[in-house]
Amino acid sequence: MPQHAPTARICRDCDGFPTVVITTGTRHQDGSRVTLRITCPACKGTGHTMPAAALTRTGR
Template sequence: MTEHDPFAHRVCPHCDGFATAVVDCGARSKDGRVVISIDCPACGGWGVIPRKPYTGATALARVGR
């Protein structure tokens, strides 16, 4: 049975996990306030980025050789 790898992703260093921000423009429309939703360009609005695969000596240390 496969297990979930909790270390497969890490929190985005650019947005610290707060991937989407909503900015109030200060203007009003007929429906209410005008807001703009902005996503983090580094993670694309997910808040996490994939970890780099282990290579070289680090990979050997991880498997216990």
């Protein structure tokens, strides 16, 4: 269990792992695997998110 609560809000979509590399199953001519680098669209690759802005009612 973690000792301290994190100071930054961790992205709920990627759990703080904003960039991953996925193998496609095929190989290059030299034998290495073909990979795709994917970044989290929710946090734009930062790993944390800002809290949602609070809605305020104006007028009557």
